[in-house]
Amino acid sequence: MLHEEVVGRVRAMLLDGDIPPGARIPERDLCEKLEISRTPLREALKVLAAEGLVQLLPNRGSRAARLTDKDMRDLFEVCQGLEALAGELACERITDAGVADVAAAHRAMARYYEDGDLLQYYRCNRHIHEAIIAAAGNPVLSGLYDSVTARIRRARYVTPMTPQRWALALQEHEAILNALQRRDGVGLSHILRAHLRHKREEVLQAGFAETESHVEGRASL
Secondary structure, eight states: OOHHHHHHHHHHHHHTTSSOTTOBOOHHHHHHHHTOOHHHHHHHHHHHHHTTSEEEETTTEEEEOOOBHHHHHHHHHHHHHHHHHHHHHHHHHOOHHHHHHHHHHHHHHHHHHHHTOHHHHHHHHHHHHHHHHHHTOOHHHHHHHHHHHHTTHHHHHHOOOOHHHHHHHHHHHHHHHHHHHTTOHHHHHHHHHHHHHHHHHHHHHTTOSBOHHHHHHHHTO
């Protein structure tokens, strides 16, 4: 298996939660599953540590990194900026077919909201945000976005919502679609910033991150 493949497979396990945040990396099991030796696995773990997904423990293996409150705030701040810029560019560059795709995803999302199906709602939600990024037509922006959002993807798209917050989120998405249909780049940029700011606070309140003191306490163990 090529080095890039090993990195990709282990990265996917971390991002999808197959290896939960804070859990030890099961090196022996991974070697058997991927049919590789310890050396390429450990090289891959070094790459993932540089990406912030793995914490290397001197003489004690490694663990899946868990984001602190500050990490989560920092990542969401960058995500806000990237999505706001993408919204402006998308309004300049999106095709009618692209707008129709977002509108169809929004209608499906609204139906899942009415059915109370949060999982399917989030799938449509993610499709809409990623469609706007794609419509911006900027590979550099897309690459940065993928790198940043990968680390908060699970928190962003599995966080439970109160009925009030869910209703507000749908209203914000209606405003997103409306601005996109009108090609109002400035308006869409502001809406996306507020939408991501609300999601950040929702994620933090749900306890997806650890405080700095908890991390420092664990590190001393």
